[in-house]
Amino acid sequence: MGNILNVNNINVYYGAIHAIKGISFKVEEGEIVTLIGANGAGKSTTLNTISGLLRSKTGDISFMGSSISKMSPNKIVQSGLVMVPEGRRIFLGLTVEENLEMGAYTRPKAEIKSSLEEVYELFPRLKERRTQIGGTLSGGEQQMLAMGRSLMAKPKLMMLDEPSMGLAPLLVDLIFEIIADLHKAGATILLVEQNAQAALSIADRAYVLETGKIVKTGPGRDLISDPDIKKAYLGA
């Protein structure tokens, strides 16, 4: 299996603040890779840079063999790299179904219907609420919609930014179950989480970010029992 995503020595700045300091990592086809770290470590910044909303000053990001570090965000989506943003950011004024249609924006009309059915099968709750506007959904339903919306793009790599944020523990479990199921079905996932325990337990590999640098890497189950990680992120 080849590398689907290669991040090579990127540096990202917010004005004078050096947020990402030369990080490199890769995601292979069929893997779940997670980036964990504290608030402000640069996890979301990394994802936003990969999806083209932010730009790296140096280094390169390549997706399926071609460089995407200068591509516009919409072109990156078209190439099959899709992100579920932090805080879900569903379109609150659009209906559930319209949100899903927007997820399939880059795809031909004829294929949308079958994808809609697939997403509704995965999230029956969304089917019940298909004509409701997004703003009336609960937090968990909004997260399902955000994930369903990105599945509509038929992504080759799905990036999830803090999918468990602000959800009740039961819903967190449900969301992680769904991520594990997608993985089993063959999806490649790059997951950013503050809930290190849950993320590490489903991840094939993990990278630990601290103030813009990768300080540790290894298989998820190894890191979960690593004493430093336990102390810093798992509260043990």
Add this chain to the structure above:
Amino acid sequence: MTFSLLIAQLINGLQTGSVYALVALGYSMVYGIIKLLNFAHGDIIMVGAYMVYYAIASFALPPVVAIALAVLVSTLLGVFVEKVAYTPLRSAPRLSLLITAIGVSFLLENGAQLVFGADQKSMDPMITGSIMLGQINVSYVAIVTIVVSVAIMILLSFVVNKTKAGKAMRAVSEDMGAAQLMGISLNRTISMTFAIGSALAGVGSVLYLCAYTQASPTMGSMLGIKAFVAAVLGGIGSIPGAMIGGFTIGVLEALVAAIGFSMWKDAAVFLVLIIVLLFKPTGFLGKKIQEKV
């Protein structure tokens, strides 16, 4: 005032109001998508009106050609202004964008004085005649204006609510970043919004000329301000709001004129705006969507 006079004035009001509504739609759509009060919007109408004038009065082209020309030139000008003046400022503070819009407005008005001359151009009415409906004399101009405007508004509602491009416009206006993550092209969607808004302004310019038969370099400013008031009154960013706002202002002006205070009609419009905003600061239909977290 007799009943039939009242009805006649209401129809006049609806006629003026539908022009305001068409122009207000352009304001509201552009505000909805890039949060810009595009003060150059009124001046697009002025340019459209000159196109009609020259096409008919100077080149004796058939009205259909003149109308097509006005809509085409307005659309191109609107998109051109967006590309040249607003796109480079997309990540700049909103205030820079607003000042630029005012600058573009001055540029168009003064440019028009230079190119078209400072004097008013008058032309023969394009539509004449009237029909008696019961006791009420209704001009064909009023009927055409109202019917055309309402038809365009229905078409616009369909485009915005049902088509893929319209949904993309709503998505961008709600959350630009998230829309980009769907693969929506910001440049294309924003340009399309300007194109639609300016095309509506082009139609507005034709309907305006049908009613007032005069074009002048500064005609866009008062019309633009009235339409802006209509957009704010209806709830800026809201498409049905712009329509309701436009008709409200048109009817209000006609009624104030009908009771003998025609000199005061502009003041009445602004007074109503102030009163409505005191009690409902988001206008009739503007509302913030409550976000559940």
